[in-house]
Amino acid sequence: xxxxxxxxxxxxxxxxxxxxxxxxxxxxxxxEYDLTASALDRWxxxxxxxxxxxxxxNRSPEEQELMELRKRNKQLEMEVDILKQAALIxxxx
Numbered sequence: 001x002x003x004x005x006x007x008x009x010x011x012x013x014x015x016x017x018x019x020x021x022x023x024x025x026x027x028x029x030x031x032e033y034d035l036t037a038s039a040l041d042r043w044x045x046x047x048x049x050x051x052x053x054x055x056x057x058n059r060s061p062e063e064q065e066l067m068e069l070r071k072r073n074k075q076l077e078m079e080v081d082i083l084k085q086a087a088l089i090x091x092x093x
Contacts (some may be wrong), residue, residue: 010053013047013053014047016029016035016039016040016043017043017047020040020044026041051084
């Protein structure tokens with residue numbers, strides 16, 4: 001059975017990162033707070049890069065551009081579909 005996904009507050013994440021930055025070892029923090037090493041590493045990286053734990057604040061410029069381009073592409077595809085339908089309707093008249 002898999003564990004239930006836990007969520008952690010921003011304040012908790014900041015405290016854990018502060019412990020790490022204060023010299024406490026990763027292994028001790030992971031063991032003491034029953035965390036995964038990958039979660040702790042992600043929090044440390046996010047906090048060092050942007051000071052935020054929100055995914056949108058930690059996206060690279062390339063990731064942000066890709067998301068914007070995908071959104072724009074979807075919008076353009078919808079517009080093309082609408083124009084095709086309009087052309088079919090106008091062609092029937």
